Amino acid sequence: xxxxxxxxxxxxxDRRVSMAQAQVMLKNAQSKSGFPVVVNDLVLKQLxxxxxxxEGREYMRASLQRMESYxxxxxxxxxxxxxxxxxxxxxxVESGYQNLKENGKAGxxxxxxxxxxxxxxxxxxxxxxxxxxxxxxxxxDAAMRYLLSxxxxxxxxxxxxxxxxxxxxxxxxxxxxxxxxxxxxxIRGGHENDRDYLPSVMAxxxxxxxxxxxx
Numbered sequence: 703x704x705x706x707x708x709x710x711x712x713x714x715x716d717r718r719v720s721m722a723q724a725q726v727m728l729k730n731a732q733s734k735s736g737f738p739v740v741v742n743d744l745v746l747k748q749l750x751x752x753x754x755x756x757e758g759r760e761y762m763r764a765s766l767q768r769m770e771s772y773x774x775x776x777x778x779x780x781x782x783x784x785x786x787x788x789x790x791x792x793x794x795v796e797s798g799y800q801n802l803k804e805n806g807k808a809g810x811x812x813x814x815x816x817x818x819x820x821x822x823x824x825x826x827x828x829x830x831x832x833x834x835x836x837x838x839x840x841x842x843d844a845a846m847r848y849l850l851s852x853x854x855x856x857x858x859x860x861x862x863x864x865x866x867x868x869x870x871x872x873x874x875x876x877x878x879x880x881x882x883x884x885x886x887x888x889i890r891g892g893h894e895n896d897r898d899y900l901p902s903v904m905a906x907x908x909x910x911x912x913x914x915x916x917x
Contacts, residue, residue, distance in 0.1 A: 718754045719915070721746055724908070731911035735786035737859045739907050742886065748898055748905035752916065759916040761798060762909050766916075768799035772814065776842055783846045786859060791906035792845070792866070795899070801836055804829075814838055815845040860885035863903055868895040 719727075724741045727749075731739050741749075752758040769776075769790065776790050793799050796816040804812040804819075811818045813835035817827070825844035827834040834840050852862035855870060864885045865873045876893035877883055885900055894900075909915055 717759070719746065719749050724749055727908045727912045727915065731908050733787065735788060737786035737788040739788065739904060740886075741904075741908070742901075744886070744889065744898065744901040745904045745908070748901045749908060751902075752905055752909060762794070762906075762916040765794045765798040765906075766910065766913055769794065769910075772799055772838065772842075775838060779839075779842045779846050783850055785846055785850060788859075788907050789846075789849060789863075791903055791910050792849075792863070794906040794910065795902045801838060803833070803836065812836060813841040815841050817841060817844065821848065856883075858883065858885065860900060861888075864888065864894075864900050867899040868893065 721741070724746050728739060728741045733739075752762050772793075773790075776793070777787070779785075780787055780789060793814045796811075797814050799814060801814055802812060802816070804810055810816075811821075812829075812833060815835075817825075817835050819829045822829050822835050822844070825847055827837075827840060827844055829835060849862050849866055852865040852870060852873075853859060856862055856865065856873065861873055861883070868876070872893065872895065873888070876888040876891065879893070880887055880891045882888060882891075889900060
């Protein structure tokens with residue numbers, strides 16, 4: 703590979719976002735929904751995972767494109783339940799807006815919102831013949847109810863999203879362990895299920911509101 707080609711290849715790959723650039727993205731992402739979108743070091747790391755590599759940008763572009771097919775459904779459920787529109791970013795992280803079947807691995811979910819079987823049962827969905835997690839409307843309705851139940855429990859959207867990943871009892875245990883009610887404090891204390899889950903959702907919100915960042 704020639705020097706010019708090598709330099710061009712690395713220029714394409716190196717799309718890292720600075721904190722100042724992330725703050726500009728944050729301004730474009732602000733809304734009046736009550737969902738506190740933030741940029742910190744954890745979010746910036748995930749922004750650069752999505753924006754800073756060709757693979758990350760391709761994942762985000764494909765996810766945002768698929769999201770448009772579900773926009774009417776998801777926005778409709780969000781409005782029905784009076785939830786913040788930022789929750790549209792959750793399926794970006796969960797499934798890339800793909801209606802995925804369960805892959806048989808322990809603890810893995812299914813559908814746009816990747817419900818595991820116990821959560822599906824809890825919110826009234828069957829998982830066998832048929833698997834109602836693959837019914838996009840039913841699962842989106844259940845996801846809204848789950849996230850809202852977390853919000854009503856914790857009165858905090860970041861905690862509600864964290865609870866979606868670690869479970870409500872996981873959040874309660876983390877708060878008891880740390881003596882804090884701040885989701886970021888809990889995360890920095892190691893209280894996560896999927897590592898960097900909440901930062902990834904925050905990064906997805908920022909990209910969702912700044913889609914040109916992954917072009």
